[in-house]
Amino acid sequence: MIAVDVGGTFTDVVGWRDGKILTTKVSTEYTDVAAPVLRGAERLGVDGSAVFNHASTHGLNAVITRKLPKVGFLATEGHRDILDMGRVWRPQDAILDPNWRRSFGDAAQPLVDRYLRRGIAERMLANGEVLFELDEAQAREQIEVLGRCGVEGVSICLINAYVNRAHEERLRELVLEILGDVPVSISSEVSPLAKEYARASTTVIDTLMKIIYSDYTARLGSGLNELGFTGSLNFADCAATLVPAEHAMAKPFRIVFSGPAAGTVACAHFGKLIGENDLLCADVGGTSCDISVVTAGEPFVNTSFELEHDLVVNALANDISSIGAGGGSIVHIGADGEIQVGPDSARAEPGPACFDRGGILPTTTDTCLMIGILDPDGFAGGEVAIDRALSQRAFEGLDTAFTLPQRVRYAYEMAVHNMAEGLFNVAIKNGVDPRDYSLVAFGAAGPMLLPAVLDAVQCKEAIIPPSPGLFSALGLLSADQVFTVNRSAYLMLDGANAEKIDAIFTDMERELREQIGDADAVLHRSMDAHLVGQSWETPFVPVPDGTVDADAVAAMVTSFHDTYQARSGNRFEMMPVEGVTFRVRAVLATDKIEYPKLPPRGTEPLTPTGTRTLRYLGDISDGGDGAQTAQVYDRESLRFGDVIPGPAIVNEGLSTTHIGAGQTATVGEYGQIVIRRN
Numbered sequence: 001m002i003a004v005d006v007g008g009t010f011t012d013v014v015g016w017r018d019g020k021i022l023t024t025k026v027s028t029e030y031t032d033v034a035a036p037v038l039r040g041a042e043r044l045g046v047d048g049s050a051v052f053n054h055a056s057t058h059g060l061n062a063v064i065t066r067k068l069p070k071v072g073f074l075a076t077e078g079h080r081d082i083l084d085m086g087r088v089w090r091p092q093d094a095i096l097d098p099n100w101r102r103s104f105g106d107a108a109q110p111l112v113d114r115y116l117r118r119g120i121a122e123r124m125l126a127n128g129e130v131l132f133e134l135d136e137a138q139a140r141e142q143i144e145v146l147g148r149c150g151v152e153g154v155s156i157c158l159i160n161a162y163v164n165r166a167h168e169e170r171l172r173e174l175v176l177e178i179l180g181d182v183p184v185s186i187s188s189e190v191s192p193l194a195k196e197y198a199r200a201s202t203t204v205i206d207t208l209m210k211i212i213y214s215d216y217t218a219r220l221g222s223g224l225n226e227l228g229f230t231g232s233l234n235f236a237d238c239a240a241t242l243v244p245a246e247h248a249m250a251k252p253f254r255i256v257f258s259g260p261a262a263g264t265v266a267c268a269h270f271g272k273l274i275g276e277n278d279l280l281c282a283d284v285g286g287t288s289c290d291i292s293v294v295t296a297g298e299p300f301v302n303t304s305f306e307l308e309h310d311l312v313v314n315a316l317a318n319d320i321s322s323i324g325a326g327g328g329s330i331v332h333i334g335a336d337g338e339i340q341v342g343p344d345s346a347r348a349e350p351g352p353a354c355f356d357r358g359g360i361l362p363t364t365t366d367t368c369l370m371i372g373i374l375d376p377d378g379f380a381g382g383e384v385a386i387d388r389a390l391s392q393r394a395f396e397g398l399d400t401a402f403t404l405p406q407r408v409r410y411a412y413e414m415a416v417h418n419m420a421e422g423l424f425n426v427a428i429k430n431g432v433d434p435r436d437y438s439l440v441a442f443g444a445a446g447p448m449l450l451p452a453v454l455d456a457v458q459c460k461e462a463i464i465p466p467s468p469g470l471f472s473a474l475g476l477l478s479a480d481q482v483f484t485v486n487r488s489a490y491l492m493l494d495g496a497n498a499e500k501i502d503a504i505f506t507d508m509e510r511e512l513r514e515q516i517g518d519a520d521a522v523l524h525r526s527m528d529a530h531l532v533g534q535s536w537e538t539p540f541v542p543v544p545d546g547t548v549d550a551d552a553v554a555a556m557v558t559s560f561h562d563t564y565q566a567r568s569g570n571r572f573e574m575m576p577v578e579g580v581t582f583r584v585r586a587v588l589a590t591d592k593i594e595y596p597k598l599p600p601r602g603t604e605p606l607t608p609t610g611t612r613t614l615r616y617l618g619d620i621s622d623g624g625d626g627a628q629t630a631q632v633y634d635r636e637s638l639r640f641g642d643v644i645p646g647p648a649i650v651n652e653g654l655s656t657t658h659i660g661a662g663q664t665a666t667v668g669e670y671g672q673i674v675i676r677r678n
Contacts, residue, residue: 019594126160266442266472288322409616444655501579
């Protein structure tokens, strides 16, 4: 089995063959994203592989940087500015800022420029009845305008189309007739859900992803075939569940956020393996720290997510919070003379000062090099040269009265503090006590920094999994294949609507069976519902199988109150319940990676490969350098049951683990390094 995670800087490729984990890293190329994927696949060898699972931030990065194709947007007349208005929500820190503008508004960087958003004369009522018929002559004029503007695709979102899609389907026919074979997305197929803005933004993202990924997918498929691959090509969606490539390309909005989600699934799978089902997951890369929660072995999944503030996508997605704290986070001086770290990042270019690529500002990577956590001769497996003298010059260039030891020490403490604060905030948001959870530290910089947060966050332990630098990609070999169908319909949950609700589930399950064929799948029903009068829904309320009759509807109401109470702590059984969105998921179990076990240590004692002086972590109050002596170990030489007292460093090809003073690490059965406070 092969999996690939295409990131903004590196493309991670992992494989599992003959009980062994194979890994390689290739630099991502923005001009030809498929090329490094195929190079990595060739290195590991795809001939005979059953699956090739793929996740990418390529589409996400295109949205963030606005390097997007030109698309048109057709909306009901009078509603073309829905993309600019959004939900009219502001972030908390901008509520009183008169200069704040949303990033995708017309005053900033819109996804679709206003002249490409055209109003169509038509109107559908909320019950699906036609108020005004579609004016085809007027629609043709507007579509011809888009043609003269040279659009590469068209998104269509009409009022109440999720109830009656007739006008959207006819508009699509007109677009294809006038503009030819261009990608067209209609909201009633992409996201047949209530609430117009989220449906509109999701439809636009779908059109953009069709254009961005169509040629890429074709090149990837043909390239893999040339390498001898004859298995199944799957794409991961925003919940890191797998979908065959052809199904993913039918609605590619679902794959826009697939990269970060895979790490959460990797944690859940590995946690079940080692008997730890309650996890705080932290993926620390060069730019950000992505934090998520796994409870009782399952990731927390949302029904939608934001690419940017208020830029909503209606897709099931693992709940991930990102903070600007990574190896490339820039150390700088605040307005009051204090040391600050991030959220700005040096990224891959120019990168940290020690990379000698033109960067002159110190970063967290420079901080760890100055301390001695990083080995200048073995960074990134020896493939990247780093220079401590350049890091020192960058720190000395800061405009502050702090001494050099203070600059480095405070920069390290601030980097750790930022991550601790992010972890604590996520724990509070999800209503969990971090003292009951284990912290999984992965990503290239996670094992280097996260064990130091144990005192602040009070997690039980920090777990460094095997191959932490490529752990997200390993999550793609731990996921199931899942097909999902949603329908929105505002229906009171009472016996009078039982027949309508049953028809909805029957139709959705028929559609799923058409998609999966004769494959052996388990169907899971759920709904999003609310108390009458609420403007938000309680998601993933379980729905019983079989025919939905009056008794089944009563069970759905009870299930809603149970779920509502579990989430909010309140129960309002005297109030009626209304169903909003009904959902069926078909889960096809897949073969998953089996992590090899480490043998226990024999008669040979554990011996370090050497020692290293760690500076600035001890007492620096009298002008000293706070030196500590750390034992250095090679991770490949560790065995099950080994105990490593801190301070210590564990080196491996693409990551470095720092075990602090006052901590002890124990090596687990599957090679995990478990770090606890003494």
